[in-house]
Amino acid sequence: MATVHNTKPLSSRTVETMKPGDKIKSDTGENIGLRVKCGATGLKTFFYRYTSPITSKLVQVKIGNFPETSLAEARLKLQELKQVRRQGRCLASEAKEEKWQKQQEREQDQELELGQRSSVEKSFTVEKLVELYLTQYIEDRKSPSGKVIAGARKPKGQSETRRTLYGDVIPKLGEMPANAVTRKAVVDMVMAIVQRGANVQAGNVLRELSAAYEFAIGLGYFSDEFANPAILAKSSLRQAKMKLTHQRGKRVLPDTELVALLKWLPGSDYTATQNVLRFTLWTGCRTGEVCNAAWKDIDLKKRTFHIRESKTEVERYVQLPSQAVEFLKTLRLITGDYPFPS
Structure with missing residues (x-):
């Protein structure tokens, strides 16, 4: 100008x-x-x-x-x-020098921060990742005031999740830095489970490991550039058409076999087991739902069975057939709070 x-x-x-x-x-x-x-x-x-x-x-x-x-x-x-x-x-030269000096200090601070983060991430192993996920999300825990905070899963689900992760993930990847786990490492672990014929378990392991990583990412344990290796592995397995879910059951009992089973059950051994199976056949409920049944959930007058906790976490009422009602009336005389005690 x-x-x-x-x-x-x-x-x-x-x-x-x-x-x-x-x-x-x-x-x-x-x-x-x-x-x-x-x-x-x-x-x-x-x-x-x-x-x-x-x-x-x-x-x-x-x-x-x-x-x-x-x-x-x-x-x-x-x-x-x-x-x-x-x-x-020369103030102009001094200003440039000061600007350069500040830039150098910022770069040094960034390098130091990266070094510290790298050190922290190296010490954050897969085992620590799993424990963080289990103790801070899945399982019940206590607040500083001593109040019990319910976990994301029910007690049975908590133990199953811990067993799933410690059974397959920890032996293979436990000592590795969590940020050093690759897509291939996860794929190899999953394929090892598949090779022993446990496709469903392989899917469970992959799902829980992915969730553990997502939980830690949300809490800032990894850099913004970090990609969940379990999600990457899931994508690779999907491309390879690897099925990690259960196969739909194909074997069913025809009417003749069903009649024969119902006639055979009353005289079979293991009374507690035969009672559960008979009630299951009459109602179509899951055996786990039958085993958890309590008399407070059964209304013999209305002929209903109230299932409060189910696999799908949706409560429902089951209408009882006359055979089941008569059977329960007999059980009521010889059982306590539960018709099918273990």
């Missing part, structure tokens, strides 16, 4: 009326070196232009913006800067 060399000193009015596109205006007399420019947004800036005593090149230093910095204040600051220049110092 061109400069207008004034023969008259700058005035507040001159600065105030400057518009975008106007040439840079300069002061005169003892204030020579003071300049003001109006930017494209209309912002007016005072700066000191001088020859550096160090590089012998023309440089400039910002003084302030108008009207926050008045013309009188800019002139006072100018005299201070000139005094510094007379001492052989």
Whole structure:
């Protein structure tokens, strides 16, 4: 931008009326070196232009913006800067040096932070990842006040999840840093489970390991660039058409076999087991639901069985057939709180 060399000193009015596109205006007399420019947004800036005593090149230093910095204040600051220049110092060079120094400090801080994070991540093994997931999410835990906080799973599910992870994940990957586990390492672990014929267990292991990683990622245990290796492995196995779910049952009892079974059960051994099987056949309930049945959930008058806890976590009422009602009336006389005690 061109400069207008004034023969008259700058005035507040001159600065105030400057518009975008106007040439840079300069002061005169003892204030020579003071300049003001109006930017494209209309912002007016005072700066000191001088020859550096160090590089012998023309440089400039910002003084302030108008009207926050008045013309009188800019002139006072100018005299201070000139005094510094007379001492052989170059403020522009010092500002660049300070900026470079701060950049170096930021880079060093970032390197230190990365080093510390790397050290922490190396000590955060897969076993610690699993324990974090189990103790802070899946299982019941106590608050600082001593109050018990229910886990995400019921007691049976808690023990099954711990057994699943400690049975297959910990022996293979437990000592590895959690951030060093690769897609291939997870795929190899899952395929080893598949090779022993436990496809469903392989799917369970992969699901729980993936959930453990997601839990830790959510708590900030990994960098923003980290990718869940279990999710990556799941994608690879899906592409390979690897089935990790149970096969739908194909064997069913035809009517003739069902009749034969119902006739055979009353005279079979293991009374408790035969009672569960008979009630299961009459109602179509899961054997686990039958074993957990309590008399408080059974209404013989309304002929209903209230299932409060099920595999799908949805409670429901089951209508009881007449055979089941008569059978329960007999059991009521010889059992306590539960019709099918273990």
